[in-house]
Amino acid sequence: MTSKKEINSQWKHYGWEEKFAGVLQKPVTLSEIECLKNSRDKTSVWKLTLNSGSETVPVILKIFQQPLKENHLVEMNMYRKAYPVFQEMMPKMIWLESDVKNGEFWLFTECLEPVRGQIKLRPYHLERMIPTVAKFHALTFKNRLSDKQATLFDSWLPRYESKELTAERIQHIEKTKEYLDLAMQDPDLRKVVEPAYDIIKVILGKGPIFFPEVIEAGQCLIHGDLHIHNICCQDTSDEHNWPVQLIDWESAKYAPCWYDLVVLVELLIDFRGDWQKKEDDIRSRCVDIYNKEMAKYGIVFKEDPVKLLKMNYLQRVLEKRLLNHLRRVLNGEKSLLLKRYLEKIVVWGKELNLY
Ligand SMILES: Nc1ncnc2c1ncn2[C@@H]1O[C@H](COP(=O)(O)OP(=O)(O)O)[C@@H](O)[C@H]1O
Ligand SMILES: [Mg+2]
CATH class of the missing domain: 3.90.1200 (Aminoglycoside 3'-phosphotransferase; Chain: A, domain 2)
Structure with missing residues (x-):
């Protein structure tokens, strides 16, 4: 299972700071890591807070472990390929790193506001x-x-x-x-x-x-x-x-x-x-x-x-x-x-x- 320590070390190893700066068109540093979901399931979900000057940029990281399921590939393809059609309705992909340690896929996307948490649903x-x-x-x-x-x-x-x-x-x-x-x-x-x-x-x-x-x-x-x-x-x-x-x-x-x-x-x-x-x-x-x-x-x-x-x-x-x-x-x-x-x-x- 992934840990915060590991995310920190992969962050350095892959040089994501520079890669993200290119995509987001501003310099960023990793400041916080919060776990949103990390069960025995084949995926875990993390919220990373990046700093850019005085601004904070939240980013979501979804990690897909091997063996990949077909629906995991579907999700990644939605971001990689279908985004131009649905960009209004989905978060933007920031980066996808394949083959992190044992063949994991690390998908970074824009962080949005879930409806749940903002309202009492009626x-x-x-x-x-x-x-x-x-x-x-x-x-x-x-x-x-x-x-x-x-x-x-x-x-x-x-x-x-x-x-x-x-x-x-x-x-x-x-x-x-x-x-x-x-x-x-x-x-x-x-x-x-x-x-x-x-x-x-x-x-x-x-x-x-x-x-x-x-x-x-x-x-x-x-x-x-x-x-x-x-x-x-x-x-x-x-x-x-x-x-x-x-x-x-x-x-x-x-x-x-x-x-x-x-x-x-x-x-x-x-x-x-x-x-x-x-x-x-x-x-x-x-x-x-x-x-x-x-x-x-x-x-x-x-x-x-x-x-x-x-x-x-x-x-x-x-x-x-x-x-x-x-x-x-x-x-x-x-x-x-x-x-x-x-x-x-x-x-x-x-x-x-x-x-
Ligand atoms: N892009 C995002 N912006 C904000 N929150 C997110 C985002 N992606 C995932 N989350 C949070 O993480 C939770 C789990 O992520 P999700 O992709 O739905 O995984 P699962 O397949 O386990 O349901 C979501 O219910 C949501 O609270
Ligand atoms: Mg879900």
């Missing part, structure tokens, strides 16, 4: 973030890029409809069936799973695409992990539209556009018991804004947008999330979402004619 805050999400989606919606821009994404951007991701979905669904059976053999878990068991077994047989509408609505480059911790904003004073920037690009892919709204809105509702009294209202306001904002870019959805959100939610749960949460509880860990997933599959599955 449902109306989501409405201020959604216009930027729509703008971000519209840039690549249905491959609407110039040929030159499109080549930026060739060879590294995962695609929802690729052979690999399709095979992965099929595998996940098979595994979900197995885990449901295992859960039925555990007396405590059985109580949770049994009311939905028969219905979910029938539904899973219809995969891997449960709603063609999800694909038909249109795909674009999505962030893929758009929860509140990954959203930054340098100015939250505007009451209508925040200039949002996104961090943590590991899950970026070319995929159904509504997936980002599922994470941003629906998953938050799932976690926030206190928002659930007003969930219909929160959901419909958010999807309405997304729908109207997308229309500004000439993107019109044929399906009712609330229905689209629900379909995308169920598709995402059935192809992967249900499996993750079943695995968790079977390993003796807690899951705040399993019960809610099961209930929503039953209720929305009926509403959307899945069974």
